[in-house]
Amino acid sequence: MRDASGYTGHADREFSPATPHELAALLAEAHDACTPVTIAGSATGVTGGCCPHGGWLIHTRQFNQLVVERGRALAGAAVTLRDLNEAAARTGQFYAPDPTEWTASVGGSIATNASGSRSFRYGATRRHILSLDAAFADGTLRRFRRGEAIDFNVPAIALPATTKNTAGYPLAPGMDWIDLIAGSEGTLAVVVEAELQLLPTPPVIAAAVLFFDDDAAALDAVDACRPEPSLRMLEYLDRNSLGLLGEAAGAALIVESTSEEWLHALDLAGLRDDSWVAQSPADRERFRAFRHSLPERVNEIVRRNGFQKLGSDFAVPLEQNRAMTAHYHATLTREFPGQYVLFGHIGDAHLHANILPETQEQDALGRELMLTLARHAVALGGTVSAEHGLGKRKANLLPIQYPAAVIDAMRAVKLRLDPHGILGRGTLFV
Ligand SMILES: Cc1cc2nc3c(=O)[nH]c(=O)nc-3n(C[C@H](O)[C@H](O)[C@H](O)COP(=O)(O)OP(=O)(O)OC[C@H]3O[C@@H](n4cnc5c(N)ncnc54)[C@H](O)[C@@H]3O)c2cc1C
Known part of the structure; x- marks a missing residue:
C-alpha cells in the first residue's frame, strides 16, 4: 500500500467487507486477538495514515451507496467526492468541502477533516456532517446525530487560534461524537456512512x-x-x-x-x-x-x-x-x-x-x-496540521504543538474507545 506522498506500508491480510456487520465482525475478531487494523479509503492521503505496518488492512470500497436529497446526501465511506458532487450538481446542490483531490473518499475526508480551497468561506468537513455511522474497535456499530454529546468526561485543551486545525483530537468538554471522530484519522472509529449537508448551487460563480x-x-x-x-x-x-x-x-x-x-x-x-x-x-x-x-x-x-x-x-x-x-x-x-x-x-x-x-x-x-x-x-499561534492530518509521517509534529499532558489526554480518549490500541497503530501517536 502506498499513499499519494509516496509512503509505503504492508499488511499481513487485506479485507473489503460488504456490509457494516461484516466490518463489525472483522473488528471484533481483531480486537480479541489484539491485531492492528488500518483503514484505507482512496489512498490520496499525504501522511501515510492508510499505510499499515503489518496487521490487517480494511478497505471501505464496498461502502459505496449514495442517496441525494434536498439539503443532504447519505454517502457510504467509499463514495468519492467527485461522485458526491456530480450527483449533488444534478439536483442544483453542492458539497462545500473541496480538498481539490476529488478521488478522495467520503470516509477518508471525514477521517482527516479535509478542507481545501473553499474552507475559508464554508469551513472544513467537520462542519458539514449531520450524522455519522461508525464502527468502534470492538465491533460496536453506532449512529451519531449532530449534537449528541460524548458520554464521558473530556478535558479542555488550548486549541490554536487558526481557522482550521486537524492535529490530534480537538478535545473540549461537552463536545459531540461527530467532532471527535471527524479528524481522528482512523484511530478512534471507522466511518461507515455519513449524512452530509448539501448547499444550493449559487446561481453565478x-x-x-x-x-x-x-x-x-x-x-x-x-x-x-x-x-x-x-x-x-x-x-x-x-x-x-x-x-x-x-x-x-x-x-x-x-x-x-x-x-x-x-x-x-x-x-x-x-x-x-x-x-x-x-x-x-x-x-x-x-x-x-x-x-x-x-x-x-x-x-x-x-x-x-x-x-x-x-x-x-x-x-x-x-x-x-x-x-x-x-x-x-x-x-x-x-x-x-x-x-x-x-x-x-x-x-x-x-x-x-x-x-x-x-x-x-x-x-x-x-x-x-x-x-x-x-x-x-x-x-505564531498556529497549527502543525490544518487539513492533511499527521498520519505516520508527521506524528512527530504533535509534541511541537501540544504539551505532554495534552497528548496524554488524547491517548486516554483513544484507549477508552480502543483499549488494545488496534486502530491506526502508528498514526498520530509515536
Ligand atoms: C494532489 C493532492 C491534493 C490534495 N489537496 C488537498 C487539499 O487541498 N485539502 C485537503 O484537506 N487534502 C488534500 N489532499 C489530501 C487527501 O486528498 C485528503 O487527506 C483526503 O481526505 C484523503 O482521503 P482518502 O479517501 O484518500 O483517504 P486515505 O488516504 O485512504 O486515508 C487517509 C486517512 O483516513 C483514514 N481513513 C480512510 N477512510 C476511513 C474511514 N472510512 N474511517 C476511518 N478512517 C478512515 C486512513 O486510515 C488514513 O489515516 C490532497 C491530496 C493530493 C494527492
Whole structure:
C-alpha cells in the first residue's frame, strides 16, 4: 500500500467487507486477538495514515451507496467526492468541502477533516456532517446525530487560534461524537456512512486567476479581498509554483466569487493585465485543474526522485499570514533557492511549502527545516496540521504543538474507545 506522498506500508491480510456487520465482525475478531487494523479509503492521503505496518488492512470500497436529497446526501465511506458532487450538481446542490483531490473518499475526508480551497468561506468537513455511522474497535456499530454529546468526561485543551486545525483530537468538554471522530484519522472509529449537508448551487460563480508582479501586491490583494462576502475561494501560488506550471509572474491568486460585478470591478494595485477571467464554467474548471495540477506535479517529481513528499500543512492565525509567508520565503530561498514551491489556501493563512530534494543530504536538511518551520508556525499561534492530518509521517509534529499532558489526554480518549490500541497503530501517536 502506498499513499499519494509516496509512503509505503504492508499488511499481513487485506479485507473489503460488504456490509457494516461484516466490518463489525472483522473488528471484533481483531480486537480479541489484539491485531492492528488500518483503514484505507482512496489512498490520496499525504501522511501515510492508510499505510499499515503489518496487521490487517480494511478497505471501505464496498461502502459505496449514495442517496441525494434536498439539503443532504447519505454517502457510504467509499463514495468519492467527485461522485458526491456530480450527483449533488444534478439536483442544483453542492458539497462545500473541496480538498481539490476529488478521488478522495467520503470516509477518508471525514477521517482527516479535509478542507481545501473553499474552507475559508464554508469551513472544513467537520462542519458539514449531520450524522455519522461508525464502527468502534470492538465491533460496536453506532449512529451519531449532530449534537449528541460524548458520554464521558473530556478535558479542555488550548486549541490554536487558526481557522482550521486537524492535529490530534480537538478535545473540549461537552463536545459531540461527530467532532471527535471527524479528524481522528482512523484511530478512534471507522466511518461507515455519513449524512452530509448539501448547499444550493449559487446561481453565478465567477472565477479568475489574478497575476501580480510581486508577492507584496498579491498579499495586499488577499487582505483587500478576504472580507468580500461573495468570495468563496482564495488560493495563492508563488513565483516558483507558477514557474513549475509554465507561467511567469511574481505571484497569483485564484478566486471564485458568487458576484460577477464584484470580480469585474476589482481594482487591485499591481494586478497584471494578462490575468485570466473565466468566460464560461469550462474556464472555471480549467482554473481549478491548473491549481490542482501543482500538488500533483510536486508529488510526482518528489516520488520520481526517489523521495517522499516534503511539504508543510501549517496554518497560522489570519493576522500572522504575512509574517509566516515572509518567513517561508526568507528561509526557503536561503536554504533551497529555486527548489521549493509555496502555494495554497491563503484565505485561511494556510500555505503548503514543498521542498523538491534531489539528494539524500537535501532531503535530510529539508526534514530538519520542516521541524524548524513547524516550531515557527506554532510560535505564531498556529497549527502543525490544518487539513492533511499527521498520519505516520508527521506524528512527530504533535509534541511541537501540544504539551505532554495534552497528548496524554488524547491517548486516554483513544484507549477508552480502543483499549488494545488496534486502530491506526502508528498514526498520530509515536
Ligand atoms: C494532489 C493532492 C491534493 C490534495 N489537496 C488537498 C487539499 O487541498 N485539502 C485537503 O484537506 N487534502 C488534500 N489532499 C489530501 C487527501 O486528498 C485528503 O487527506 C483526503 O481526505 C484523503 O482521503 P482518502 O479517501 O484518500 O483517504 P486515505 O488516504 O485512504 O486515508 C487517509 C486517512 O483516513 C483514514 N481513513 C480512510 N477512510 C476511513 C474511514 N472510512 N474511517 C476511518 N478512517 C478512515 C486512513 O486510515 C488514513 O489515516 C490532497 C491530496 C493530493 C494527492
